[in-house]
Amino acid sequence: MSVVKIPELVCPAGSLPALRAAVDGGADAVYLGLQNATNARNFPGLNFFIEDIRRGIEYARQRNAKIFLALNTYPQAENWVQWTSAVDIAADLNVDAVIMADPGLLSYAVKKYPSLRLHLSVQGSATNLHALTFYKEHFGVQRAVLPRVLSLQQVRAIIKIAPLEIEVFGFGSLCVMVEGRCALSSYVTGESPNTRGVCSPAHAVRWEETSAGRQVRLNGVLVDRYAPGEPAGYPTLCKGRYLVSAKADYAIEEPTSLSVLDILPDLISAGVTAIKVEGRQRSPAYVGQVTQVLRRALDRCGRDAGTYRPEPAWRETLDKLSEGQSHTLGALDRPWQ
């Protein structure tokens, strides 16, 4: 039996308790953001003050885990300094890596802090060899997170030739669109992941109880209508029920989560450097449970990927934490093709 290199498990934290839950659950690295629009999960009450990051770094390092700071939104001319200050903060805190997307900001970081480790965020939207090479050659980016639009064969092919480490999403909410190039949210609400770090912002959501059942609107736009007793999810625009060709359906994607539990050995043999868990907006309990399941699954693969089978209990745990209590392989799988 050959020894396989087990990918790093990279987990989300929207708060210090979530960071601790991730580290305790077995994360190799935890990623987090500052409390402003410099990161792609800019929600009220979420994310970190500088002092919290210091405490988080201390907690993580004592337990051999790393801390990555996500500065993965696109600065605009009016607020450029907020983003460069965030890079300065990252360098000052000596985080293990900064996750970025904007070429201008990457350029600032590499010029000012040549030893700062840079990862290309999924928001950087690099889906092919030349794009990855661009970020490697110009900014010395050492790792890229692939958008969730590639099939397993494509992931495999890219890793074979990629000039840097590749990280892929393993679990969590599924972006159907290529990340970093989706403006559905700002079309309806004025705020998007690229510019404000939010998708379908909570302040635009309105629930209504009607005689026909529950309805949910985003800035006045009817996203979904639920039958009595039907479970209702968060109204992201890509997972609503709309009319196309006169029938009301999930025209873009069902509310479901990505889970790679079933294909972990394939991803490992493809050579992924890291598996990322989505969900900085989730509770510490969620982060802890997902981290524990993936830790066990990865460790099992490490012992013997050939005989690896996900335990039913793992799948059950993850499905309970998933949108619509169901999971998908998304673009990694043939049904999308």
Add this chain to the structure above:
Amino acid sequence: MGGEMKLALGPLAYYWPEQVMRDFYRQVESWPVDIVYLGEVVCAKRRNFGLDDWLETADRLSATGKEIVLSTLALVEAASELHALERICRNGRYRVEANDMAAVQVLSSEASFVVGPHLNCYNPATLGLLAGMGATRWVAPVEMSASMLNAIQLSDFEGVETEVLAYGRLPLAFSARCFTARDAGIPKDHCEFRCEKHPDGLRLSTQENQPLFTVNGVQLQSGLPCNLLDDLDTLRDSGVDVLRLMPQMHGMAQIVEVFHQAIHGHVGTMATLELLETLNPDGYCNGYWHGNEGMHWYPPTLRSE
């Protein structure tokens, strides 16, 4: 602020039958557009027109004095798509619009290029970087407002023109999934080119029949076309050099003519808006330019307050 604004016909986002495409670009020869963008931006499977067809069309249009730019695919995944992209970038005759960093990577060692709307260029640092690599024009991302653009334009990039999408359904998102095939209940691999049946895309509405998005294969566009006809003054004030009009099946000649006249100050704004109303009874949007949700429409009467 330079001279008069130029008009550009953006790349065709839809999949039209070969003969329809030929006829369309034959008509374009006589239209008052200064720049024509040619090429497939949305889906690599659409091959009615190969690079040779595009180049032939380019030569014909170029002979009428128009500037030609070849546009590249926005979402590039497979190795075959990368090879096709390299061929376009190294065509040796026409400038190329890069819609993915892969194209920038190839073009930065070749010649001057256009930064397409699908590259995320939101600030002067990024634009400066791309200008240093050879960009001589950039198309603002769809989300760009007048005030965001003004702030960028403060760092005057000499030799870099600014283009803004001024008419047409906004390209909002791309996916690995084909939503047209999904609607038809068939897999993407065997899509039967169903998008050919929807020459202006497929309407996606809320359950209250509000037009929300337009399904166009792996792309989602805005439900309402953007229309900045009444914003010419602020576009000029923002230093915009080029207005991009996106091709659609019906009324395109009229739309081009209306914008051409408006740029030259020949037609009253209200009259032209009325003319456009008949083309799209659902209305238009211009929210992004005004710094708000893209779907919003700021009517001219309110805006002048």
